[in-house]
Amino acid sequence: MILKIxxxxxxxxxxxxxxxxKIPIIFLHGFTGNINDWKFLENKIPQNYSPIFxxxxxxxxxxxxxxxxxxxxxxxxxxxxxxxxxxxxxxxIICGYSMGxxxxxxxxxxxxxxIIALILESTSFxxxxxxxxxxxxxxxxxxxxxxxxxxxxxFINYWFSLPLFQSLKxxxxxxxxxxxxxxxxxxxxxxxxxxxxxxxxxxxxxFQLGNNFTLNILLITxxxxxxxxxIGKSILPNLLNGKLEVINDAGHNTHLxxxxxxxxxxxxxxxxxxx
Numbered sequence: 560m561i562l563k564i565x566x567x568x569x570x571x572x573x574x575x576x577x578x579x580x581k582i583p584i585i586f587l588h589g590f591t592g593n594i595n596d597w598k599f600l601e602n603k604i605p606q607n608y609s610p611i612f613x614x615x616x617x618x619x620x621x622x623x624x625x626x627x628x629x630x631x632x633x634x635x636x637x638x639x640x641x642x643x644x645x646x647x648x649x650x651x652i653i654c655g656y657s658m659g660x661x662x663x664x665x666x667x668x669x670x671x672x673x674i675i676a677l678i679l680e681s682t683s684f685x686x687x688x689x690x691x692x693x694x695x696x697x698x699x700x701x702x703x704x705x706x707x708x709x710x711x712x713x714f715i716n717y718w719f720s721l722p723l724f725q726s727l728k729x730x731x732x733x734x735x736x737x738x739x740x741x742x743x744x745x746x747x748x749x750x751x752x753x754x755x756x757x758x759x760x761x762x763x764x765x766f767q768l769g770n771n772f773t774l775n776i777l778l779i780t781x782x783x784x785x786x787x788x789x790i791g792k793s794i795l796p797n798l799l800n801g802k803l804e805v806i807n808d809a810g811h812n813t814h815l816x817x818x819x820x821x822x823x824x825x826x827x828x829x830x831x832x833x834x
Contacts, residue, residue: 561620564641567629569613570594570620571642577609582675584652584829585611585643587659589681589812590753591718591742593619596656599818605829608652613642615659617749625748630756632665632763639666643673652832654678654825656814658753661762667774668763676775676832678825681787681811684794685764696760703751714750715742726783726810738815766794776801777828779821781809802828 562569572594573583584604586597594612601610614621616630616638628634639662643651652675655663660682667674686692706714719727719739727735776798780788782805791803804824806813814821 562642562645564638564645567616567622567624567638568620569616569622569638569642571611571613573611574609578611578646578648581607581609582650582652583611583646583648584608584654585613585639587613587615587653587655587662588618589657589659591618591715591745591750592656592659593741593745595619595741596814599814600822600825603822604826608829611646613639615662615753617753618745621749623746623749623752625752627752627756630752632662632757632761635662635757636666636669640670640673649673650675652676652678652829654680655682656680657682657811658757661757661759664765665763667772668765671774674774676777676828678777678779678828680779680813680821681781681784682778682790683759683762683787684766684790685762686759687764687766692760694760696758699754699758699760703754706747706751706754711743711745711747711750712739714747715739718742723784723811726781726808726816727812730816766797772798772801774800775828775832777825778803779813779824780805781811781813781816782807783810787811 560571562571588596593614597612604610616635617623651673653663660679663677663679667677686695778791778801780791788805795801795803806817806820809816
């Protein structure tokens, strides 16, 4: 369905009959992704949970406004809150991958009373070093210019060629091509402004705020993604109810590379929340 929020259109997919009678779990995709990234688990999570898939701003069938201010953390958190209020939800679980995980963190800190638990896959907790923060901002702006000067297909091919995604080469070629085609449906304006407005370089430093987390939090990383696995290990001591699961022989996008292992981890986590 298309939900209008502040004159923008947000694309959602969910079972309207279930979201009030079951525990809603919102799935937030990563940069260049869309709601289709999560469809593999649609009917495979515990029956008392109701999945809600959202195309984030600038992605999929959701609006891609030209002003980067709509893509900021403040704006995206506000949009997500309005969607939750529009659906008349009070308590939710959020599962976010990479960029979607960062939005989940921002939302949880802004509206902790709405959150039952978080599932964060390959998620940054911010950048502690100020020089690295500025470098990330500069790099994301550079990437945004690359999108401007390329076709969307050229940029998606480049994005998949980054070292972060090298482990995807082990997957069947037709699966990767299908993912690229899906991502190439995104708007260049949306992707550019996502990098400018929602850069990791602008993210709060949750390494300092980590001990404020009292929620149940599941961190998932890939064993081949050493950077984000180390991030998980570093933040874990600050999470009072946190757990880190590392999926063997997987890189940054664990749910694409190892969907069955990913599904097993989140289902175990969801079932344990009920106890």
